[in-house]
Amino acid sequence: MSQPLDFQSMILALQHFWADYGCLIWQPYNHQVGAGTMNPATFLRVLGPEPWNVAYVEPSVRPDDGRYGENPYRLQQHTQFQVILKPDPGNPQEIYLRSLQALGIDPREHDIRFVEDNWESPALGAWGLGWEVWLDGQEITQFTYFQQAGGQVLDPVSVEITYGLERIAMPLQRVSNFRDLRWNGERTYGDVLLMGEYEHSKYYFEIADVERLREMYRLYEAEVDAALAQGLVLPAHDYLLKCSHAFNVLDTRGAIGVTERQAFFARMRDSSRRISEVYVAQRQAREFPWLQEKTAAAPVGVPELPLPTAPADLVFEIGVEELPAVDLAAALAQLQERVPALLTELRLAHGEVQILGAPRRLTVVVRDLAPRQPDRTQVVKGPPADRAFDAAGQPTPAAVGFARSRGLPVEALQITELDGGRYAAATVHEAGRPAAEVLREALPGLIAGIKFDKSMRWNASGVAFSRPIRWLLALLGEQVVPFSYAGLQSDCKTRGLRFHTPEVIEVHSVADYFTALSSQGIMLDPAERRAAVADQVRRLMDAAGGDPRRLDAGLLDEVTALVEAPTALTGTFAADHLRLPPEVLISVMKKHQRYFPVLDRQGRLLPVFIAVRNGDEQGLDVVADGNEQVIRARFADADFFIRQDLQHKLPDLLPRLGTLTFQKKLGSMLDKTHRIEQVTEQLTAMLGLNAAEAEAARRAALLCKADLVSHMVIEMTSVQGVMGRYYALSAGERETVAQAIFEHYLPRYAGDTLPQGRAGLVVGLADRLDTLAGLFAAGLAPSGTKDPFAQRRAALGLVGALIGWDLDFDLRTGLEAAAAALPFPAAPESQAACLEFIQGRLQSLLLEQGNRHDIVAAVMAVQGANPAGAARAIRALAERVNRPDWNTVLPAYARCVRITRDQPRTTATLAGCVEPVERELLTALQATAAAARQPGSVADFFAGFEPLIPLINRFFDTVLVMAEDSAVRANRLGLLQQIAALADGVADFSKLEGF
């Protein structure tokens, strides 16, 4: 192998590669930008219909990635190489992969993968779908099909390829720290850029003056407006970039609160939308001068249709660029359901249907497909007989017309009884059509029918799919089923595993097809692949001293969906990283890298991970080495943050919460903290915590949000609470306090664990009550699908904790306590709306748990303000409803209610009773009513009510409630009303089915 390219030669090589391809070579922008996307050569040029191919270097500044030069991989400025191909050339992945070879990368010696990564820039109003490209686990390129920019739908779609040059150069030059990269023959990367890493990091994290930066932002924004008012796109864009950088610096300084961030994004997005609109209008006014004459595509001749005569196997492969794991699963599930149904609709007899798939392909195999549909005879209903034939029995014009429409002489019509009427009818004989013909028409619809959560367009066909479809294989027997879709023509060519030869493989049967793919190691069957992955991973876990049973099923599913030919490998990392919180390490391994962490039989993390590479064993040591470097860098990163954080004690972070805006009207996170303390104080009393619990709750309330301004949490939000606990313990806080800090976030999602201690429980309730009451009072109720402050999650956590603890708690009292702590009065309407919102979430939760709608409604109607009580009541009621005697219980109660519902309220007395049964019932009722009952208890209700049933039935059988004598009537109605009232506070039984 020749000397690897130095850094500047890599840039020159890419410039040449893309210039040769036809790209305009552009220069980095003269603003601090976070990405090449923000250069107007991308940001503006992707808008509108004009073609544009460009390539340029872009040193990209991301203040919060600064590590003072200490992390081997992470830099506040990294060097992007940006390519825009507009429109999609049809094979951008392949062109891109060739450019890697131009850099000296031999793809067979590495694991190169396209891993789902969708891109969204809230500040630019832009998004796209695509991948991170991984080189041995390291993200080296972002590959995106732009769908929208500046709030505009893009047509055509642009392909954006963004290389991270440092990440590519490091394995290439075999160095493990960016500093050691050779820039040219004489100087290293560290020589020329290390000082900047240190200094800019220090500036961004420690020095930048928050007030001044905010003021700069304000001034820049005003200049955006001034420039746009004059229709000036580029000056406005420049100031938007300045806004964006100022925002990033503020953010890195920890000065931007969660809700404030949304406001900033909204403002920047608005600017970027207006800029984009003016730009497109300008180009339009100039009649889009770069728009080329569209050369009409030569019409594709319809190929000869093969007509097999015997049952044959169908193989249909949709060849795609790498599908995201969830999309692969979704597509397979839909095909599983749809294909048999479709074949039935098409009246094609068939044998076994197999739905198979891997990242680059969705495959349908149908065995023994009938060569044609059977012929069939159908009776087709025409006009009613009396309108088809006149009184003389002669066919009317209606009959003639109907017959003609069916290709029959009018004489062929018969009078037939159909759907309970007499009609003129035609008996139509339909010859079965050849399977190939039917499939040719149906297969495009089969593809089009596959739906994804997010889909994208890529070429002029306008077809949307999860990722671009690049080939279509459709063989019936040995013949191609010819059709076109998404600008492609079906044929008999599949593609093998990336970087294996031949790249394109012609096949002539299902057997051919399976052989071709398996010869390159591709496991087409997801179940088989899953088992293979699991088996390989378990064996390596075992070999590493881990517990093979501790295999994360979700991760296994995901990994299975990310590879076509899995080969697992073991990597190690330095054991001293194990002193970091395991949640952090595991989160990094699983979420970022899709590595399987290895735990021993005691559940302790081992310094080992298992990765699964796509491909065979060639170069496996290189791949393992690469992956180890990546995890090393990531752990170093976490370590960096935690060491930074440990320089202060957790309570010392509190003042910085004051710089973190929670919401404009509601103040900072420090303000929120003080409110949580206040509400906690009230709840400890309400919920009767003991002194130790109350003390822990008090301290945890003060500290529960402090970790939000720690570097580790700023970097990885998912470990909030985890880090709080860790830092609290480091700071010498009591175990109960530390645990409560962690637990106040629980439950974080459906099925998550609950707080184990009442301190954490109470602080969590206080936090959520404050969030909900506060935001509603501030006029920020969620609307439609918009829930920027995650109030749904807060409400769900609130009710989830209460239910989990089976703790009776009146939400109304809780909201009042929260409202009392707010910096401004909460209107009764907002409190009511807030309660209703929480109850809405409670109801959804209860329904999702599989409860019957009517039962939920019945309980919620009266116990909705006490989630645990409601849940308890629902369980009990459901249990009761399911007993066989329910159909005698409910009617008895219902009768009492129904007859009294619209009547004035009266009270029954024994004296007013006329018949013995009345007296008997009333006496029994009074005994029941006098018995002690748990409030809201369904059991207690039935315990009291059930004994009354025979008396009730007898009462109705023997007594006329609506007696003529008004006193008698009133006494009887009163009696029944008292029975109905037994359910007060338990449920509204009138909402039950069968009532």
Add this chain to the structure above:
Amino acid sequence: MSQPLDFQSMILALQHFWADYGCLIWQPYNHQVGAGTMNPATFLRVLGPEPWNVAYVEPSVRPDDGRYGENPYRLQQHTQFQVILKPDPGNPQEIYLRSLQALGIDPREHDIRFVEDNWESPALGAWGLGWEVWLDGQEITQFTYFQQAGGQVLDPVSVEITYGLERIAMPLQRVSNFRDLRWNGERTYGDVLLMGEYEHSKYYFEIADVERLREMYRLYEAEVDAALAQGLVLPAHDYLLKCSHAFNVLDTRGAIGVTERQAFFARMRDSSRRISEVYVAQRQAREFPWLQEKTAAAPVGVPELPLPTAPADLVFEIGVEELPAVDLAAALAQLQERVPALLTELRLAHGEVQILGAPRRLTVVVRDLAPRQPDRTQVVKGPPADRAFDAAGQPTPAAVGFARSRGLPVEALQITELDGGRYAAATVHEAGRPAAEVLREALPGLIAGIKFDKSMRWNASGVAFSRPIRWLLALLGEQVVPFSYAGLQSDCKTRGLRFHTPEVIEVHSVADYFTALSSQGIMLDPAERRAAVADQVRRLMDAAGGDPRRLDAGLLDEVTALVEAPTALTGTFAADHLRLPPEVLISVMKKHQRYFPVLDRQGRLLPVFIAVRNGDEQGLDVVADGNEQVIRARFADADFFIRQDLQHKLPDLLPRLGTLTFQKKLGSMLDKTHRIEQVTEQLTAMLGLNAAEAEAARRAALLCKADLVSHMVIEMTSVQGVMGRYYALSAGERETVAQAIFEHYLPRYAGDTLPQGRAGLVVGLADRLDTLAGLFAAGLAPSGTKDPFAQRRAALGLVGALIGWDLDFDLRTGLEAAAAALPFPAAPESQAACLEFIQGRLQSLLLEQGNRHDIVAAVMAVQGANPAGAARAIRALAERVNRPDWNTVLPAYARCVRITRDQPRTTATLAGCVEPVERELLTALQATAAAARQPGSVADFFAGFEPLIPLINRFFDTVLVMAEDSAVRANRLGLLQQIAALADGVADFSKLEGF
């Protein structure tokens, strides 16, 4: 010729060229910078001792160069390609020229020149010496040897090469507008950048919000300080760049006053100095890690010294990179004086001495130089005789030591009369040394003795010269005189005309040398070259219908100094440019391009220019074409400004003067205008202007500064006043007003024309009085060499105008009038200091005019506040002093003064007179005193005094002034005091020589 490179390929070609040379390839900076110099890869890396070679593209933003995309050449953003070579590689010009060939430029077909252009960045505290490189009159590159940056002296010196890529690409691609440059195979420069030119121009000139930009500047500056307080170099530097850009935008908006500009520069310079210091300290703390081991140069063996035996010709050539015109002239003048003196000192007989020179060489030719010095015998003085020999006549140790020091036995000493004493002396015989040996020692000193106004260092020798010395030729007869200087070793090689072959020519005699140079067309003799240029230019003028007599001698001198082999050529420009003010056109042609403008016999400008190219006739049409394009662009530029300006009438510009700060305390230029009006009003009365003049002065006072905010004047300050007149006439102002606007600036320099009308005179006085009185009152008197507000020039203009008009005017009254108009009271001390300052300038002026120091002092002592009167008196007094009888006149007056000087003041009466001569003298004196005299008139004084002289003489001869009788004495003293007082208000004769 193959297809010329497109724009992006040019960049790639240069990147490759310099990468191959060993430069690190760098990227444009992520800030808006005015030049590649501001990229830290230059700004910081040129500091300190470490080597650094780098090359990069730098799109450079210069807001005030914006032309809305209308000018074919001028852009608010142009593409620099920047190279830094540190240290000087010894042949940077040659490497650079090779890079032009790499771009496809055939130098023989063009006129490529190194034209003096010194670079200074007031904001960066940096300067260097070097050139603009011209390609057919077009500046394509800035070539600079950095001497200082960030206020630090640079060692080693860096070579900075800054290509202007658009300027190179246009002739290469043969397009005449930047828009038409091909960027790549598909897109033009205009396609991708024209929109930016329009929009940014509009933003910078019209939209940018002045208050917001000022606020940004303030915030940036605060961040510079914050970063530096933490020792962070790069963040501080970034904010300094932001300051600089904000300043440039403010400046383009016309919001920066002349004096305010200085304050901005001072602040930025201070920042850049501090940044530089911290950077160097950082590198030093790291022990300058890139500093290579110095490999000691192999000692140069001293070559065999040739020893001619007969007289031989000496040719000594100092080969240099292109010298500036003034430096060439200065060096030749110094050699002319120094060489003969040196030969005398060296005791070398010689024939004719010729001092010759051209931009790349200074040549000394000495004919018939003696082969050696003559022998000589000298008597050397030793110790005094009485200390050299003891009483016994024996030599003392002193004598022994002296004899030994002279290499003689003590017996050889003699007693000799020397310098009026008796000494021991030695007679020393000294053999003459060979000429070559003597010259070898003397020639380095000859070079070192040449002094320049500005000189530079370039290599490790630390030698300073106008520009780098690159070779030394020293031949005595046919032999090299070997010596080394400035890192070079003398030899027998000269270099020919650039781009001609052979490049290096070995010569072996003076004749050889002359032949070699003239064979390439080099005219070594400046006089001959000047005559040739004049002759060529005159012939072309004549051919173009111009008046060959109107040839600017200064320009001719300059052009002569810029070429070695002159070839004149004619270019034309569009006649419609002639509607622009001729001062503008001429100024552009002469100052920017060194073209000879052509005027017809009536003094009208013709649409033609004559340029002089360095080289022969090859490619002359290409050269002419190139030059025409340049002037076309420059005129288009002027035209652009004037058209912009003419959209408003001159008075409409007044409000914008309010945005132009004159000085912080003194307010805007509009405030100043109002003060000028007020002072003008007073002066018109004082100086007795008639009604028409007063009216014109009043209007002119209002309008005199309005053109300062016109685009044309902002661009080319030298046409202030000229444009004012032009715009006034366009706006329909009266001719006298327009003329006064122009004339109020007169005289602008020594020898300039004077205002022809009293309106212009008075407004000019008012303007300067305001400037001086105001700045002194504001505490801003000039100090030392610092005169940022050009108060010296204001004072000189003030007194120059008054003297020129011979107009009596009391500066004190004028300053009082000016002070009265100031926005704050002027302290008497500041007024006095101001008067003293003006008088100081007046005195210098009068001395420079050749007046005797004592005469100036005598008159200034009493008439210093009236410049015209003082000048008049000095003329008259000088005339009188030069007459033969002066030695009788002055003593007569002096006697009167001297004897009375320390006596109490008395008054003489006829009654008090004792002797007839007293009475006679007093009578004559009273007659004289009663005669009418012009105030301050020297003639009137002498007319009155001279008749008294015989009486005065007789008086002293016959009378004892200090009589014993006190009344008699007092009367006599009073008489003489009255005579002395005749000179009151004329001069203080006691200051005259001989008094």
